[in-house]
Amino acid sequence: GENVEQHPSTLSVQEGDSAVIKCTYSDSASNYFPWYKQELGKRPQLIIDIRSNVGEKKDQRIAVTLNKTAKHFSLHITETQPEDSAVYFCAAPLGFNKFYFGSGTKLNVKP
């Protein structure tokens, strides 16, 4: 069925290590793949996005990679810091009238 699957659901890393979160999507026509960060008690906010015409995009310590053939995309955070601790959501448009989010990954960066 139509969905966006995300894993892992929780991820604990030591400060300074890298974190990788992966998502798969079902609609081969999807062409936009954002990542949102939601801190405790706050609204989700966009941190990075990628469109289907590129395979990778970087913004300082975060990067997103896209494999359209396999229908998956990943968020990479390098040199993690305690303030990176939050829930991260991937998302993708499915069809012409839906925009689905993954189930979320709770990232804990241990100082």
Place this chain on the structure above:
Amino acid sequence: GAGVSQSPSNKVTEKGKDVELRCDPISGHTALYWYRQSLGQGLEFLIYFQGNSAPDKSGLPSDRFSAERTGGSVSTLTIQRTQQEDSAVYLCASSLVVLTGELFFGEGSRLTVL
């Protein structure tokens, strides 16, 4: 306003009552989305409005849920005969670009059904 505005921020109601949640999107944003987030859970897609087009209501969890968007701007999510399982934060978001642009979320309306 500068951002997406939602009201009320908190609503406590008794089981069986109707509630209305309001979303005022960023001016000029043609796309408007409603999501439901239960405690510690992900974002469940409810409905999406694009301009004045009729929305796809298939994401609404039951026929007790309905949503309208008047004049392509303000939207209201109505839940009739509320149940305890309706308790959640209802998030509204708007975007300038349809389905391929950044979503700007409101602070959400926290609904508690006793």
